[in-house]
Amino acid sequence: MYTNMKKPLLATLAAVGIAGAFLSTGTAQGARAVVIPAVKTDLPAAAGIQTAVLAGGCFWTMEAVFEHVKGVKAVTAGYAGGTKATATYDxxxxxxxxxxxxxxxxxxxxxxxxxxxxxxxxxxxxxxTSLNRQGPDSGTSYRSAIFSQSPAQAQIARAYIAQLGQTRAFSGPIVTKLETGTFYAAEAYHQNFYDRNPTHPYIVMWDKPKMAAFRAAFPTISR
Known part of the structure; x- marks a missing residue:
C-alpha cells in the first residue's frame, strides 16, 4: 500500500524545523545527472509549438526543471491517466x-x-528506475510514465528506452511506461510553484539541489 508522503513530510518540516528535517529524512543535495547518450533518432525540427506530457514524481520538481530548458515556452502541472472527474489534488x-x-x-x-x-x-x-516512488513521495501517482502525444513521439520514446537499456546507463532496469490518457491542469496554486515559492521547505530540500544538478549537467540548454 503506497501513500502520498508529501503532506506528512511538509507537516514534519513545519513541526521540527527544516534543519531537523534535513537530518532525519535525508536530502537531495547529492542529486546529480546520470550521464546518458543522446537519442539516436529524433523528431524533425518542424515549425510550430509542440506538446509533450511526462510524469516522474512530484510535478513541482518536474515543472521546475523543464521551465528552465531553453526552447520550452510553457509548462503546466497537472494529472494524466485518469478521468476529468477525479483530476483534483486531494x-x-x-x-x-x-x-x-x-x-x-x-x-x-x-x-x-x-x-x-x-x-x-x-x-x-x-x-x-524507481517504481512508484520519487524522493520522499510514493504511490502510483508518482510513477514514471510518458504520455506520448503522437505515434511519432511514442516511437521515439520506446526506441530511447530500449537504447538506454542496451547501454546499461542505469544500475537497475528502467520502469518507465508509455501510457495514454488526457492531461488535466492542476489547481492554480500548483502552477509555477518552484519560482513562486523559493523558500518552501519541499523546494529547498528536494528541488533546489535538483535544479543545481540540471544546470551543471546541461549548461548549454539551461536558462
Whole structure:
C-alpha cells in the first residue's frame, strides 16, 4: 500500500524545523545527472509549438526543471491517466484515481527537440528506475510514465528506452511506461510553484539541489 508522503513530510518540516528535517529524512543535495547518450533518432525540427506530457514524481520538481530548458515556452502541472472527474489534488493523492502527477510541456522543436527533452527527463528530472516512488513521495501517482502525444513521439520514446537499456546507463532496469490518457491542469496554486515559492521547505530540500544538478549537467540548454 503506497501513500502520498508529501503532506506528512511538509507537516514534519513545519513541526521540527527544516534543519531537523534535513537530518532525519535525508536530502537531495547529492542529486546529480546520470550521464546518458543522446537519442539516436529524433523528431524533425518542424515549425510550430509542440506538446509533450511526462510524469516522474512530484510535478513541482518536474515543472521546475523543464521551465528552465531553453526552447520550452510553457509548462503546466497537472494529472494524466485518469478521468476529468477525479483530476483534483486531494483525489489523486488518495491513490485511487489512476492519475499520475504530470506536466505538459509546450516547446519549440526548432530550439529544443523532443529527444533532448527525453534526455533531460531520464538523466536528471527523475529516476526512471524507481517504481512508484520519487524522493520522499510514493504511490502510483508518482510513477514514471510518458504520455506520448503522437505515434511519432511514442516511437521515439520506446526506441530511447530500449537504447538506454542496451547501454546499461542505469544500475537497475528502467520502469518507465508509455501510457495514454488526457492531461488535466492542476489547481492554480500548483502552477509555477518552484519560482513562486523559493523558500518552501519541499523546494529547498528536494528541488533546489535538483535544479543545481540540471544546470551543471546541461549548461548549454539551461536558462
Amino acid at each position: 483525489q489523486v493523492s488518495a491513490e485511487t484515481t489512476r492519475h499520475a502527477e504530470a506536466i505538459r510541456i509546450a516547446y519549440d522543436p526548432r530550439i529544443v527537440s523532443y529527444g533532448t527533452l527525453l534526455r533531460v527527463y531520464f538523466s536528471i528530472a527523475h529516476d526512471p
